[in-house]
Amino acid sequence: MISLTGVRKDYSTEVAIGPVDLQIPEGGITALVGPNGAGKSTLLTMIGRLLGIDEGSIEIAGCDVASTASKDLARIVSILRQENHFITRLTVRQLVSFGRFPYSKGRLTRADEEIISRAIDFLDLTALENRYLDQLSGGQRQRAYVAMVLSQETEYVLLDEPLNNLDMRHSVQMMKQLRRAAEELGRTIVIVLHDINFAGHYADRICAVKDGRVVEFGTPDEILTDEVLTRVFDTPVQVVAGPNGPLAVYY
Template sequence: MIELDGVRKDYSTDVAIGPVNLQIPAGGITALVGPNGAGKSTLLTMIGRLMGADAGTIEIAGHDVTRTPSKDLARIVSILRQENHFVTRLTVRQLVGFGRFPYSKGRITRADEAIVTEAIEFFGLSDLQHRYLDQLSGGQRQRAYVAMVLCQQTDYVLLDEPLNNLDMLHSVQMMQHLRRAADELGRTIVIVLHDINFAAQYADRICAVKDGKVVEFGTPEEIVVDEVLTRVFDTPVTCIDSPHGPLAVYYRPVAAELESEPAG
């Protein structure tokens, strides 16, 4: 379980995240959704200890993230941020191999190599593993970075907008890979998503964040409803039932916009 108790991050007298009290159960996929600037990425980076909180406590599987030694925490939780820039020229296989650093300390063993191969195959990167990252498309690089995180073999995986740079087909494939990682490998995945429908289709739980606070937490069936999403995103949202679960439609006719504008 990931547990946040009174967590707060202060940016100024007018801008703050929290206080947040939240319990994310172990297992499955939990999606963080909400408007731009709501605080989703800040929450994720505080959970992963890439950013310190100004108040409160965060525990992952009973470990206080502020007190647990880095070498131990790296075997419990892994995190992928939005911005990933390696200055050194690396191949896909070399990048994925970095996920073994908490165990190998840079000295890759045969066992590590086998785990790297498994992660590469899991994400369908076998044909690309000897290419350099700057020879890949943005979507291919994103898959390689997520493979690196999965290669770390932590029970808890934090991903900040991993669908960036991916078209619809590859976004679906990425979410299918993550669903498999949760179901087949037993990982607990917390993921920041902008598309509410990907959260609805692939997540077990949705955590809606607005103005730095958690305003809703529940299953897709509980969150992907007209009233909740309209309130969270401050725009009219209509939700429909599909054979695969609820879907949100946030289309507003142009005519309605024109009618609302003052004449002249």
């Protein structure tokens, strides 16, 4: 479980995150949704300890994020931020191998190599593993970064807008692979998404964030309603019945 208690981050007298009290259960996919600037990515980076908090506490699997040693935390939770810019020219396999650093410290064992290969295979990158990142399409490159995170083999995986710059086909493909990771690999995935319909279709739980606070938390059926989405996004939303569940329509 990921537990946030009284979490607060102050930027100015007008801009702040929190206080946030939130419990994300173990297993499945939890999607963080909300308007631009709501604080979704900030919340995720605080959970992953890439950003400090000013007040409160965050625990992952019973470990206090602020006080747990980095080497231990890196075996519990992995995080992928939006800004994925490696200056050094890397192949797909070299990139994915970075996920093993908390265990190998750069000296890969045969077991590490097997885990790297499994992550590459899982994201359908085997034919591309010796290609350089700058030779890949945006969708292929994004899959490589997710493979790197999965190769870290943490129970908890945090992903900040992994669908950025992906077209519809690649977005669907990515969400299907994350769904498989949750179900087949037993990962607990927390993901920031802009598209509420992707959240509704692929997530087990949706956490709606607005003005730096969690305003709704529940199942897709509980969150995908006219009243809730209109209030969260400050624009008229109608939820209609789709072939695979509810769909939000903006007008």
